[in-house]
Amino acid sequence: xxxxxxxxxxxxxxxxxxxxxxxxxxxxxxxxxxxxxxxxxxxxxxxxxxxxxxxxxxxxxxxxxxxxxxxxxxxxxxxxxxxxxxxxxxxxxxxxxxxxxxxxxxxxxxxxxxxxxxxxxxxxxxxxxxxxxxxxxxxxxxxxxxxxxxxxxxxxxxxxxxxxxxxxxxxxxxxxxxxxxxxxxxxxxxxxxxxxxxxxxxxxxxxxxxxxxxxxxxxxxxxxxxxxxxxxxxxxxxxxxxxxxxxxxxxxxxxxxxxxxxxxxxxxxxxxxxxxxxxxxxxxxxxxxxxxxxxxxxxxxxxxxxxxxxxxxxxxxxxxxxxxxxxxxxxxxxxxxxxxxxxxxxxxxxxxxxxxxxxxxxxxxxxxxxxxxxxxxxxxxx
Numbered sequence: 515x516x517x518x519x520x521x522x523x524x525x526x527x528x529x530x531x532x533x534x535x536x537x538x539x540x541x542x543x544x545x546x547x548x549x550x551x552x553x554x555x556x557x558x559x560x561x562x563x564x565x566x567x568x569x570x571x572x573x574x575x576x577x578x579x580x581x582x583x584x585x586x587x588x589x590x591x592x593x594x595x596x597x598x599x600x601x602x603x604x605x606x607x608x609x610x611x612x613x614x615x616x617x618x619x620x621x622x623x624x625x626x627x628x629x630x631x632x633x634x635x636x637x638x639x640x641x642x643x644x645x646x647x648x649x650x651x652x653x654x655x656x657x658x659x660x661x662x663x664x665x666x667x668x669x670x671x672x673x674x675x676x677x678x679x680x681x682x683x684x685x686x687x688x689x690x691x692x693x694x695x696x697x698x699x700x701x702x703x704x705x706x707x708x709x710x711x712x713x714x715x716x717x718x719x720x721x722x723x724x725x726x727x728x729x730x731x732x733x734x735x736x737x738x739x740x741x742x743x744x745x746x747x748x749x750x751x752x753x754x755x756x757x758x759x760x761x762x763x764x765x766x767x768x769x770x771x772x773x774x775x776x777x778x779x780x781x782x783x784x785x786x787x788x789x790x791x792x793x794x795x796x797x798x799x800x801x802x803x804x805x806x807x808x809x810x811x812x813x814x815x816x817x818x819x820x821x822x823x824x825x826x827x828x829x830x831x832x833x834x835x836x837x838x839x840x841x842x843x844x845x846x847x848x849x850x851x852x853x854x855x856x857x858x859x860x861x862x863x864x865x866x867x868x869x870x871x872x873x874x875x876x877x878x879x880x881x882x883x884x885x886x887x888x889x890x891x892x893x894x895x896x
Contacts, residue, residue, distance in 0.1 A: 538699040545695055546617045552853055553613045556860045560610050563871045567602035570874025571595045577887045586649055586666035587816055591877075593642045593670040594823070597677075598870040601635040604628070606867060612705040613860070622690040625705035633684040633724075636831075636866065638677030640731045643827060645669040646820050647738040654817065655745045687711050687720045718842045725835055735824050742817075819880045826872050833865040 550557075574595040578588050608628035612619050619625065649666070652659040661669065689708030707717050837859060841847045851859055877884045 538697045539701075541697050542617060542695065542700040542702065545697070546615055549616045550614050552857060553616065553860060555857060556864060557610055557613050559861070560606055560613065560864060560867065563867050564602050564606040564610070566875070567598060567606070567867075567871035570871060570878075571599035571602065573888050573891070574874050574877065575599065576891060577884065584663065586661040586663060587646075587820075589663065589666040589670050590642055590646050590649065593673060594639055594873055597635045597638045597642070597674075598873060601632060601867070601870045605632045605635070606870070608705075609864065609867070616704060617693055617695060617700075617702045619690075619705045620703050622703075622705075622708075626685040626689055628705065629684040629688040630681050633681035634677045635870070636677075637680050637727070638673045639827065639869070640727065641673035641676055642670065643824050644731060644734055645673065647735045647824070650817050650820060651738050651742055653814075654742050683716075683720050683723075687717050721835075721838050721842055725839060728831060728835060732828055735828075739821060739824075815881060819876060822876050822880065823873055826876065827869045830868040830872070831866045833862040837862045 574591060578584070578592050578595070581588060605628050608624050611621075612625070612628075645661075645666075649661050652661065687707060688705065689711075691704040691706040691712070692709055693702040693704050695702055711717055848856070848859070878888075
């Protein structure tokens with residue numbers, strides 16, 4: 515890196531001019547602090563994500579746990595909030611510490627814990643989003659069918675268990691990485707691919723499996739949501755081709771979302787009544803040359819929110835995967851980066867943390883009931 519190259523030159527020049535031996539620990543601290551100062555925008559960015567994520571996900575957990583009547587959507591939201599909060603409480607602070615001491619992170623156990631928690635959270639969230647996509651498909655394309663509450667709970671627990679079983683490789687691949695900063699006798703340490711794992715196939719294999727896992731999730735949810743979109747468009751197209759229904763001449767299938775409106779605390783899925791998630795009215799009468807079915811389907815706000823949550827997850831994860839695969843294919847990738855390019859590189863490495871903080875923001879913008887619930891929580895304390 516240019517920063518290290520410049521510092522090497524200064525180090526040798528200072529030694530030659532003074533004719534004395536310079537303390538390597540002092541030089542390392544100076545280089546460490548310089549680099550941390552350059553990473554300050556990334557540190558501020560991560561700190562903001564941590565604060566927003568902790569507060570937002572806590573509000574989500576409080577709102578949904580206080581609901582007396584829950585539906586399957588509520589359990590999926592709780593699962594996502596729990597996983598995101600875990601990352602914001604454990605993962606992000608350790609990431610900030612690593613950015614603050616890029617060459618002096620002498621806590622390999624914390625590094626392994628950080629990467630393992632991040633992997634666990636991402637794996638569990640991915641499976642939860644896949645379950646959400648199937649739930650949306652059943653609700654819309656299967657005319658109001660849905661996962662029962664016990665099944666939704668089992669799916670959430672299954673996502674957590676599978677995440678726990680598949681996150682362990684991160685604790686093996688990552689650890690203390692020795693960085694050559696050109697200071698003889700300096701004891702450097704960075705939280706990255708462990709020294710014993712470098713020049714082996716395991717890091718590339720790990721990222722390859724993560725990439726495959728991510729691609730399978732993206733293909734699955736895109737396939738499901740495209741099918742939902744096609745189903746809705748066909749329903750609207752059939753509606754336009756059919757004359758307005760009358761009491762005697764037009765069969766119709768109207769799918770409406772019911773709203774309870776009387777629950778103590780509403781939520782993102784408040785417009786879907788827990789006791790009667792969908793009201794389906796079917797009227798079939800004879801028409802000349804047979805019958806025709808008209809579908810009037812409204813996409814609920816909950817479906818819109820889940821699509822936004824899924825899109826945010828995919829988009830936030832892409833920069834991270836791209837730079838990680840590039841780094842493992844091109845071994846000297848980090849060494850040729852300029853200082854400004856390195857800062858951008860760090861932003862890409864931390865891009866997926868957006869996903870851990872943005873979900874409550876999405877709920878707040880797209881659902882006024884959730885905003886009202888949060889406001890009521892603070893009003894009750896005064």
